Amino acid sequence: MIPLSNSYLRGMEKVRVRFAPSPTGGLHLGGVRTVLYNYLFAKKYGGDFVLRIEDTDQNRFVPGAEEYIVECLTWCGLIPDESPQQGGPYAPYRQSERKSSYLAYAEQLVASGHAYYAFDTPDELDEMRARYKSEDNPSPQYDSKIRMHMKNSLTDPEKAKQLISEGVPYVIRIKMPENQEISFTDLIRGEVHFNTGQSDDKVLLKADGMPTYHLAVVVDDHLMKITHAFRGEEWLPSAPAHILLWKYLGWEKEMPQWAHLPLILKPDGHGKLSKRDGDTLGFPVFAMNWTDPKTGDLTEGFRERGFLPEAFINLLAMLGWNAGTEQELFSLDELVEQFSIERVHKGGAKFDFEKAKWFNHEWIKKSSNERLLPDVKKYFDKAGISTTDDTLLEVIGMVKERCTLLPDFVEQGGFFFQRPVQYDLESIKPKWNADKTAFFNALTEKLANLENWEFTAMEQLFKDLAADMHIKSGELLAPLRIMLVGGKFGPPVFAIAVVLGKKETMARIEQVLQQLEDNI
């Protein structure tokens, strides 16, 4: 933990950050990276990381999505200090459960003249947009120029009172100043300036009584004492409205410091990465598999694709941040220690799946066999190959440098536990002859009598026999490999034979010898 001396840390106040997803579906790469940067920042300064569920939109609510998000965070090792599941001093952590508290704040804003009631129906809003739409203004907004032509408590206060008493549905909108400069310091971008005349009068409280994101973030960030707000760059345009809200509610001194994170872009750089890109480009964009409860559609996740959480976190961290050194491989602890918000990039990064795989490959190589065991075992189980921990541990050690994704272990190590389903006979048949048959017959005999079943003894025996029979051992090694492994891959042949054991090694040689005889 670092002393609270940086300029962006106010005094001795405890750092508190939050990740506030809305439970509408799978958790996207960019979402996890936002969590990660939040988490790293909080932990670096000994602060708290809170998970708050922004389920204010009943229409978009998807059952199971919240549980899914929690599971993703657990898989990644980014455990919140406070959440709907664990609770905490500022519970509840689901905005739907805090519904009752927002109305008062919205009304306070109306009372102070910073917000107003609006009664326009969706159809009337459409009509307004259609009416003001022009080439110069393709998307008209409900703003300071237009609001006086609409149905609200600004245009007709008496009527508004009446409508409310009659129970006519209404929304509460913020009254954006006509022409006011708003500046703030973004931790990543520096000074950012806006003119309020460009922003619309955003709805703060919806007709169903639920707050919109705009009201809910500021109220909850305030109530939960959030000190630093990290979110995607797509929120930058609405930041002025949020800043105004902090001011109008009288909380300006406690406003969190903002940091708008760069976006993660499609590999071709056109637009932000979305769920559909994963489907078309052949790589996952979600952290874990997500099944849409309505359609039943499955979208693949990094976890199921065979990524280690360590690698997933690592590659995400490097998408928009680096330590300024040549180090690229970081554990979560190292990231916590070295992360610095000032080294986060301003520009979006195009996602490169090849590099992502490289990170996983590196993490597989540097992880202990014991660490890998449970994950690898799952894939063997899934393939219906039974293993024993002792042997699997050994096999993992032998093949891990050849594995990029977890499922590769089955491909690279399956033959240790099961006879190959197919033998690549084609690559040995052309050069096969009676001498070689004789050699392998002699070999099995000698092997049967070999007392110490270990690498050098076997290799010596093999070479001596080849020399005796005047055959180059190089021409013999390839067939032997195929007999044991099925194809031209894998660790050194004699190392494989050691693990296979005498009985199985000889059985495989004899089996293929037989097949060769039948075939030629």
Next chain:
RNA sequence: GGCCCGUUGGUCAAGGGGUUAAGACAUCUCCCUUUCACGGAGGAAUCACGAGUUCGAAUCUCGUACGGGCUACCA
């Protein structure tokens, strides 16, 4: 359209007035390895453009171009 943000090899990027403009992924060549990998050596490849400031600009300023985001009773 308007507003905002951005721009160093194909990709991630270091570098913040004077550098042969790091490193990694991918790619190519070679070495190691009687397989596949790992590993090692090397190659090709970059400061969007135009002005300005300066003895000197990838670095500072301004324009332009291009890219992205936002422009909902979604977040």
